[in-house]
Amino acid sequence: MTETTIRIPEALIAKTISRGLSRVNAISEGGPGWTRPSYSALESQAHAVIEEEAVALGLEIRRDAAGNLFATLPGRDRAPERALHIGSHLDTVSQGGAYDGQAGVMGGLAVITALRDMGLTPATDIVLTVTRAEESVWFPVSYAGSRAGMGRLAPEDFDAPRADTGRSLADHMAEAGFDPDAVRNITPPTPARFLEFHIEQGPILDEAGEAYAIVEAVRGGLRYRAAEVHGTWAHSGGVPQNHRADAMLAMAELICAMDSAWTRLTAEGHDLTVTFGKVDAATPQHAMAKVAGHVGFVLDMRSADVASLEAADEVLRAEIARIEAARPGIRFDLGTQSRSAPARLSSSMAAMVAGGATAQGDAPRRMLSGGGHDAAAFSAAGWDAVMVFIRNWNGSHCPEEAMDEADLCRAVAAVVHAIAAEVA
């Protein structure tokens, strides 16, 4: 066994993670929390920080046409199909947190820094992999950067408008210095191995008092990003209850109905989340003295199983039909549906991480990821992918998002153990 022969440079791992997070999180738009839009100059600046760190480590630096960064520590066997990529993304949602994406990049950086310090030449190339444009709140395209790099964007994805600017993904790519035509014609890289550290974005590990976990599957999503309720604008004091077509009331009924449906579907054994993340009855046309004639909303449903997403979507349409029938003048328009596929991750890579954890006396649980992640995109492209979840609290995708860096250090050490075991 190798346990006794491995000396993990724990202080160096901690210092690397801490420095990397500080440097990247110094880059943000103003306002609460952190905002680095996909394919923005801020995201590019964050990439430049990591490139600088990688250069300092003497890694081989490469960028693909879509701007994804690859910094390689050469292994004994340099075959690309056996390389172990470790990384995540550096863009954030609007007013997001300090760890989503960033923690995974720093985890990869810390693994390689540790290997260098240990003087260990790994069995395969270890590739710090920093993707672009993972957060699909900006462009209605899942994992736009990593999928672009693997030649897996559909032609229409390049036209997807950014939620705030209205300008296309291709436009923003070009503005960030990448040629959309080159991306359209990218040669997909050889599928290899991908490991992503990421905060859990849920309460399970925190409540269980566990530092990290191995993720076996990533939930897929079924979304309506620009749905609407149409009713009739009316004076708040002048129109009796039974004469109203109140779009906000119809919206509230749908939200409550879908919450009940979620409980019911879960009881029936479905894996599911249902979230109305945005509800807009606060345009300049909305006012105290008006019954709302229009409400905009965004609905996000997620599941590990496509069948459960279909079941939830069927309930959604039935509830809408029921509300429309009960309330003359109310009409829902769900708009375009977008989806991301659920992903089963690699059991062999899960076993590899579990081995490293065992080597340091840990027994991380296996769990599901509710959030979509680049790992799902790599998995869909035929890579062996796995995720390592880090305990976090205070929610996620918000300025208060919290994580103990020591938990990430512990998970990084487990992966270093696992890589060392591949050499032995």
Place this chain on the structure above:
Amino acid sequence: MTETTIRIPEALIAKTISRGLSRVNAISEGGPGWTRPSYSALESQAHAVIEEEAVALGLEIRRDAAGNLFATLPGRDRAPERALHIGSHLDTVSQGGAYDGQAGVMGGLAVITALRDMGLTPATDIVLTVTRAEESVWFPVSYAGSRAGMGRLAPEDFDAPRADTGRSLADHMAEAGFDPDAVRNITPPTPARFLEFHIEQGPILDEAGEAYAIVEAVRGGLRYRAAEVHGTWAHSGGVPQNHRADAMLAMAELICAMDSAWTRLTAEGHDLTVTFGKVDAATPQHAMAKVAGHVGFVLDMRSADVASLEAADEVLRAEIARIEAARPGIRFDLGTQSRSAPARLSSSMAAMVAGGATAQGDAPRRMLSGGGHDAAAFSAAGWDAVMVFIRNWNGSHCPEEAMDEADLCRAVAAVVHAIAAEVA
């Protein structure tokens, strides 16, 4: 009887209303519908149009310190306490309609134009009265302009911030050319008589096929203009249903609960309307992939009886307590409550209008006003006030707000008959 002696210049009334509406509605901010904020330059421009019309009629022009316009056709008896004021306001809600306020001003203008054309010197002064700042969506102060003119604003009302600019009522008054200190020290005018034509802002007359009606009471309001729900921001895919404190779901539950409460209270005999006119879960922090940690909302409840408002407010607090108890992490904050008192209007003035209607063969119904109006402010100041509602459709406080000018002409003719009867 006078019926046979009166020749109403119907074509002139129609032309006056049509011209006045066209001229005033040419003045608006861009965007759908009409937007003339309270104490804005646009409201001042609209006032200048009516002043020009009044000057052309040879009326005596006067403005009070708060900017309310009075254009007087002298009567036989010039005692101010017997004068009949006829008018309304020219400000609008954001993206409002073509008739709310405007119709009442043109009604007053048309009455005086008709009297002039008929060569009839009325029994008392007839005063075209154009108020400022009636729409309380801008400043959280009911009937700010007319109440200012009657010396009935509270000292703190002058500090009320405009919803969009955040600057005070006093500031905007000054910007429009009126001295807030002069308004603070205004000498209240002698209470007289006030008549306001106004669109119904509800479906009752339209459904009954009736052109106009006499309003006997104006509903008062109980409002929460800056209420909030606090929950916990969380990742949409990562947090199970029973671990969420979803502010939007709590909001939806309250909206549905208050709709049921409304039905129940109405069945118990209460007069009531309940409207969540603004619900904001669409700030930059809200996103597809986030459970909402915050929702802002505005609640407007109206009734002809204070006791019914109290009953509804009690139910509101009970429902909030119930939702908070059932959903750990959810906390409602209703913020400041504002009120406007219900107003019983003048039965003698209602009888006067009814007499004029009878003279032309009409039998307008008596009804309640759901919207608050300047007439309520005059009534509260001890004036004899009455309203004449004009049938309208397509809602109100919205660009689609519709009215047949012929209906207003008919109501104007009734009032001209009533004024003529005072001379006889």
